[in-house]
Amino acid sequence: MGKDYYKTLGIPKGSNEEEIKKAYRRMALRFHPDKNKEANAEEKFKEIAEAYEVLSDPKKRVVYDKLGEEGLRAGGNSSSGVPGGSTYHYTFHGDPHATFASFFGGSNPFDMFFGSNRSHSRSNGFSFHNDHDAEQDMDVDEEDPFAHIGRQFGFPGGVSNGFPGEGRRRKGVPSERLGTGRKHQDPPVVHELKVSLEEIFHGCTKRMKITRRRLNPDGRSMRTEDKILNIIIKKGWKEGTKITFPKEGDETPENIPADIAFVLKDKGHVHFKRDGSNVIFNCKISLKEALCGCTVSIPTLENRAISLPCHDIIKPGTVKRFRGEGLPLPKNPSQRGDLIVEFSVRFPDRIPPQSREIIRQHLPQS
Numbered sequence: 001m002g003k004d005y006y007k008t009l010g011i012p013k014g015s016n017e018e019e020i021k022k023a024y025r026r027m028a029l030r031f032h033p034d035k036n037k038e039a040n041a042e043e044k045f046k047e048i049a050e051a052y053e054v055l056s057d058p059k060k061r062v063v064y065d066k067l068g069e070e071g072l073r074a075g076g077n078s079s080s081g082v083p084g085g086s087t088y089h090y091t092f093h094g095d096p097h098a099t100f101a102s103f104f105g106g107s108n109p110f111d112m113f114f115g116s117n118r119s120h121s122r123s124n125g126f127s128f129h130n131d132h133d134a135e136q137d138m139d140v141d142e143e144d145p146f147a148h149i150g151r152q153f154g155f156p157g158g159v160s161n162g163f164p165g166e167g168r169r170r171k172g173v174p175s176e177r178l179g180t181g182r183k184h185q186d187p188p189v190v191h192e193l194k195v196s197l198e199e200i201f202h203g204c205t206k207r208m209k210i211t212r213r214r215l216n217p218d219g220r221s222m223r224t225e226d227k228i229l230n231i232i233i234k235k236g237w238k239e240g241t242k243i244t245f246p247k248e249g250d251e252t253p254e255n256i257p258a259d260i261a262f263v264l265k266d267k268g269h270v271h272f273k274r275d276g277s278n279v280i281f282n283c284k285i286s287l288k289e290a291l292c293g294c295t296v297s298i299p300t301l302e303n304r305a306i307s308l309p310c311h312d313i314i315k316p317g318t319v320k321r322f323r324g325e326g327l328p329l330p331k332n333p334s335q336r337g338d339l340i341v342e343f344s345v346r347f348p349d350r351i352p353p354q355s356r357e358i359i360r361q362h363l364p365q366s
Contacts (some may be wrong), residue, residue, distance in 0.1 A: 001274030002069030005051035017056070020226070021103075021254075024052040025215065028100055049096030050105075103254070185256035187338045189249050190242075193262040195233055197269050201301045201327055205236040211259065213250040220253055231262055236277060236328035240265045271299050282344060290314040290345045298341055300325055308341065318343040 006013050009023040030036065032042045048157040052058045054072065064072045073091065193206065208229045213222045229245055241264045249258030283296055291313055298306040307323060319342055326337030351359070 003047070003051075005064065005069070005299040008047050008051040009055065015055075018054065020055050024048065024056070028052075028103070034098065045096075045100075046096040049099040050092040053099060055093060074097050076222065100205075102252070115134075171364050183249075183254065184257055186249060186258035188244065188259040188261045190261045190263060192265045193231065193243075194265045194267045195271055196267045197263065197274060197298040197301060199233055199328070200237060200266075201235065204233045206233060208262075210248065212248070212257075215251050215253065222252065229260070233264070234328040234330070238276065238330055239264055239274070240299070241330075252310060272301070274327070275330050275340070278340055279337070280340045280342060283341050284346055286312060286346050287311075287348060290343075298339070300339060301327070306339075314343050314345065316343065316345045 004345060006015070009020065009027055011019055011023045015023070027048045028045065031041050031048060033042050033045060035044075043264070055065050060072065067074075098253060195204075195206075208231060209226055210229060211224060211226050212246055216219075217225055227248070229248065231243055242261050243264075244259050244261040246259050247257040248260045251257045266274050272281055274280075279301065281298060283298065285294060285296065289310070290295075293309075293311050295307060295309045298308050308320060316349065322339040322341070324336045325339035329335045
């Protein structure tokens, strides 16, 4: 007796195309080996893929409904009542992960759920290049950088009850008609983009090469293509600014390409710490300099130094401020924030006895 593909997917024989897709989505996610650690999960995952391959293809399904799984493998012809008049043989290709990748748009969408700590230098086909180039259309959101973070998992149909694809379409997520069903846009793919304070100070363009899948003119087969995204970083942009490239993600017969978004993240700096449009420099001086006075050299983002004479006693935590020596203001780049100098005093580990006596005699009691 042959396999019952309808039973494998948990659907009745008269199910339509959308019901078959929904059943495969549910069962494939449930038994994916990266999620399900039961001993028979791999074999069940393969059976589910084979059932979907047959029932989602109208020609294979007609033969299967007439002759069953054994007849499908042996071959049907016109005498069996199968349309077409020619013998038809089918053998499952044996790779359920290929079926899964074709359906979901990725070989392993569980990476985001289960914390795969892979290198991001080529994550999802992306690689970084710094350059200055022509500006490209892109949407920028400086106020709400993580508005879509809850929808970052690239599954058709959203996420519900822990299983992608089972939720209702969310408000504001575009959809298009595709036959008898809806074609939904995948959630945005969000990447962190690290920028230096110098890049924020001067403004720059970062070039990112992406590799993505695109539909061929036949509307079913896909090709792989590369594209360069020019990411314009304007002067003074704050950490968390989001730059969005609409519909630049993977395209499949079942989806609208996702938006690709980049969220700015400040790199660490050898001298400065950022505080909005201000930059903070920690100036370390000795106890002798703090008590007796000194002149310190303060670096700036423009690679010049400011000479700062200190004649008064410098206490730990003393702050000096240089107006207009910080980062450009994002709303008005012609104006700048401040350079804030915070002093920390290095105390000696030991003092010779004779020096200690001199200090005791000359320093006030309180």
